[in-house]
Amino acid sequence: MRIATSSSTDLNAASAVKAIKEEIRKKISSPSLMLVYYTETQDVQSIKNEFKKQFPDTYIIGCSSCRGTMTDKGYVGGHNIAAWAVQDESGAYGSALCNLSSENDVFLQAKQVLQRAIDSSGRPGELPALITLHTTPGHEETILRAITSELGVNVPIIGGTAADDGVSGNWSLFDSDNVTSNGIAMAVFFPSARVSYSFHSGYAPLGDSAVATRIDGRTLLELNGQPAAEVYANWFQSATGRVIDNDDLFAQSTLFPLGRQTGIIHGMPYYTLSHPASVSEDGGIQMFCNLGEGETVHFMSGTTEMLVSRAGRVVDSANDHDKNPRDPIGGIAIYCAGCMLHVRDSLNDVAANMSLSMHQAPFICPFTFGEQGQFLGGEIAHGNLMISAVLFHKDEL
Template identity: 55%
Template sequence: MKIATAFSSDKCSRTAVSRIVESLCETIVSPSLLVVYHTEETDIVVIRQQLGMCYPDAQIIGCSSCQGLITESGYIDGQTVAVWALEDPEGAYGSAVLHFGHGQSDAAEVTKAALIQAIENSDRPGELPELIVLHATPGCEEDILESIVEELGVSVPIIGGTAADNHLDGNWSVFDNEHETCNGLGIAVFYPSVRTSYAFNSGFSTVGFEAKVTKVDGREVVELDHRPAADVYREWYREITRKEIHDESIFKQSTLFPLGRQTGTIHGIPYFALSHPSAVSERGGIEMFTNIDVGETVYLMSGTRQMLVTRAGRVLRSACGYKENNVKPIGGLAIYCAGCMLLIKDQLHEVASQMHKTMKGSPFACAFTFGEQGQFLCGELAHGNLMISAVVFHEDRV
């Protein structure tokens, strides 16, 4: 297996792809799979068509990233497109993107169809993939994960990120070899010839406040402990920070103080999937980027700016699972929350440097997304916010 990345910030998407292909050809001759991350300013039709002409036998999955991205070359700010290319003649790979035809009410059906198509495109029908890369547009990530598990019958490791744009204006997208959509999902299935390892984490901790969810409406938490959810959250925020939270800026102010739901425990220590408040509704509810069900207990979580800076490197290190200093991975993929990125944007070069050091210079690509999907250590698949998801490819098979 070989992995290489290349990027271009050229304003012309056609020129950008030409430069990327020229760079990739130094390492990759006939890629099996291309993972493409790009910002909203790029022309994804041109990118898809140009890559398809240059690599007609490669499977492609593309996803939009918020305001930039990271590769082993560092943090790239603003308009850009990056391609993560994998060449593995002994493995097999397939991708598929499908549109939600009826809003998102048919998400489960479309997810299963996309999964089946991706497996067919890999020429491994009837075999469980070892890894799934998932990129969907915002809105029904939990339904998508549930549908994948239902179709496969088991929990296959997933690394995923929800398509993002620059300013929450709906300019996100996903694409494959043949299609692009701003309302759908993309799936890539992996049957690699080498060993893979994963990590999914946040680094946030509980701070002593919890409540039962007593009323929800879609992704709006209307009541906590039978009180308006925003009132409860304001009290928690004031108590922990000694500051007031303002409705119009709750997205930014809550980045270091999200809500968490316990997903499991490791050695008696609980771990959590996080939910990022996005807005306060007129009736005093809190709109979220995840589903939260009535009856669940939510906890106020806390993190720090420095934790957000160092966490990506730590999660990658956890995914690498180093035992010897001379072990170097082939490459990797990472997903980093856009909300975290926006809060520490002035320190992203440090984030990129730590990721580069952890990967020991091996090629990797990292997108900034509006939701993260992954598999916790005990096997649970989850969709959360303010999370980091990563997969690393190793030389050995076992």
């Protein structure tokens, strides 16, 4: 199993993809699977066509990333494409994409995408060692339930919700044949190398909590029977001494999200985070993920320094999680776009920390509007302000 990465800032799609091919071919002659991440400034149809032309026998899925990408070669901001490729003659890989139709059930469509991806791998009836999931915003929890329902057990997932530069709907997904702004893309891995994983928030509860007593879709309307935005504002002022600006809620809440306890490991609780996005007209808080009525939400806190160092720590955790840690041959990471925007002046440090923890092995990392992963306790979740990582190890199965 061999892994290679490449990226390009070339404004011309054809020359950008050709340059990526030339660099990847220095290490890999015929990729089994490619993951491609790109900014909204790209002509997605053009880059899709070019990747299909340059890699006609490779399974490919692409997902838009917020304002840049990151690889083992560092952080690249602005207009760019980054690609991750694996060649594994002893393994098997497959992928599938669908454009979500309002006429069909999302749960059913997600199961169909997963089954098509598995069928394309030539391993029908087998459980993949890993699933890479990319979807456009809105149905992440339903899609995760569909995956678990189809497989019957939780399989490690690394995923990220397609992003754009300004939450304006300019996100997209593609495979070798299609482009969509409302869809699901999955890749399945049956690798010859062992996979380890980690999914972390890194934030801590400050003590305030309340029950979600009224929900409307992804809008948290009431906490303990009171307007959610009012309760949150009181928590924020008590913690910071500042009055929150509702017009700047997305930015100001990055270090103070809401969390739901997902499990306990070694006596310590861990949380799935939800990022407040904006205040609704009726005093609710619009979120980037679903909450359930009756769930307890905690007021969480993080620091800028933590957001910079956390990427490396999550990779370290994935390596420690492996039963026999070895230098990885490569990896994939997902880093929240909200966190990225908060630490944008330190992204070279984030990349350096991650590369150090990867032992300089090739990796790729987009910036997404939601993160999906598997906690060490086994739970599969969709959250915000999270980081997910998987590593592939030299020791074979």
